[in-house]
Amino acid sequence: MAGQTARVLQGSFNTVPVLHSNQPEAVNGPGILIDTSLGIVYSETGLAMANPTLRFEGPFGLHFHHFYSPSSPGQGRLGRRPEPSLAAVVINPGGxxxxxxxxxxxxxxxxxxxYPGHQLLGVNPLGPGPTAVQMLWGRLDPDLPEELTVPPRSRLVLLRTDLPALGVVNGMQLGESDGPFHLAMVAAPSPATDEEIFSHIDSRRLAPGRTYLTQLEAIERGLVFSRVSGVALGDTYQASLSHDLERKGPLHVPLTRTVRQSFGIGKILVNRPVARMLDCALENVGTYGVRFDPLQRQTPTPRGGAAPEWPLHQASGL
Structure with a gap:
């Protein structure tokens, strides 16, 4: 990018709500990660805070990213190193x-x-492709349900996965509903039954490790970025621009711009959470949960003719 002039991108997000679970990024034990139901939850220090209450209905998205680094990676249940289960729970409050x-x-x-370049711990990579690749291909993992019906005033586990010791988990989903519901992300000891997962929601206790709770004032003042734990509107950002590569040279379009770094443009490009945990970042920004489609040239540029239009699609949270 050296020597290039950044171009501002004029566009807009759509209004699809996306739940982002990235706080705490490091899961240290069982408990609630985020719950959009109405209610109060408590941190490991006893601090009470309101849930980021929001009812999803229609199109929705889900994105989560967490890792697990146990302080004492000894043996847990079944003689294995402890591996928490992460679960997404759908809650139907209606009749x-x-x-x-x-x-x-x-x-x-x-x-x-x-990730073939690493093969950490001697484990050969498995699976058809990384999370983002599956999303770009428009595919649904075979172990994820195509359809789920939640009875009145009930809750069901939408998905679950193990979080290996010293490992990472990423997840992204896009769907729609025919009625209102809440979403929750929960950490529980593995293997965890549905009832064990629900018991952590009922406990109203947050998973430990929310270190940013000691920096709430700095978060509000924009001095600390924190992590995202809330619901932001926008699973797609659409815009277009015109640029003649032959006459004007390389094109530099920063897709993510914040108040801290706008690449000389002076304008930010974020979708702020509309419902957030107390320690959530004020802006949903970055590469986690954001899909960047490549610029695609629609029409050739005849010599001496008009510059082509380049459509751009940025999907946030998916």
Whole structure:
């Protein structure tokens, strides 16, 4: 990018709500990661805070990224090193069934995602492709449900995955519902039954490790970025621009711009959370949960003719 002039991108996000679970990034034990139901939850120090209450209905997205670094990686249940289960729970607060359909989605932990350059711990990568690749291909993992019906005033586990010790898990899903529902992300000891997962929601206790709770004032003042734990509107950002590569040279378009770094443009490009945990970042920005489609040339540029239009699609949270 040296010597290039950044071009501002004029466009807009759509209004699809996306749940982002990235706080705490390091999961240190069982408990609630985020719950959009109405209610109060408590941190490991006893601090009470309101849930980021929001009812999903219609199109929705889900994105989560966490890792697990146990302080004492000894043996847990079944003689194995402790591996928490992460689960997404759908909660139907109403009096009629709610049907969810997933269009595309993927979940990958460190043992399933193919990172062939590393093969940490001697484990060969498994799986058809990383999470983002599955999303770009428009595919749904075969172990994720295409459809799920939640009975009235009930809850069901939408998905679950193990979080290996010293490992990472990423997940992204896109779907729609025919009625209102809440979403929650929970960490529980593995293997965990549905009832064990629900018990952590009922406990109203947050998973330990939310270190940014000591920096709430700095977060509000924009001095600390924190992690994202909330719901942001926008699974797609659409814009277009015109640029003649032959006459003007390389094109530099920063897709993510914040108040800290705008690449000389002076304008930011973020979708702020509309419902957030107390320690959530003020802006949903970065590469986690954001799909960047490549620029595609629609029409050739005749010599001396008009510059082509380049459509750009940025999907946030998916």
């Amino acid at each position: 009629v069934p709610v049907r969810l359909r997933l269009f595309r989605g993927a979940v990958r932990n460190s043992f399933a995602a193919p």
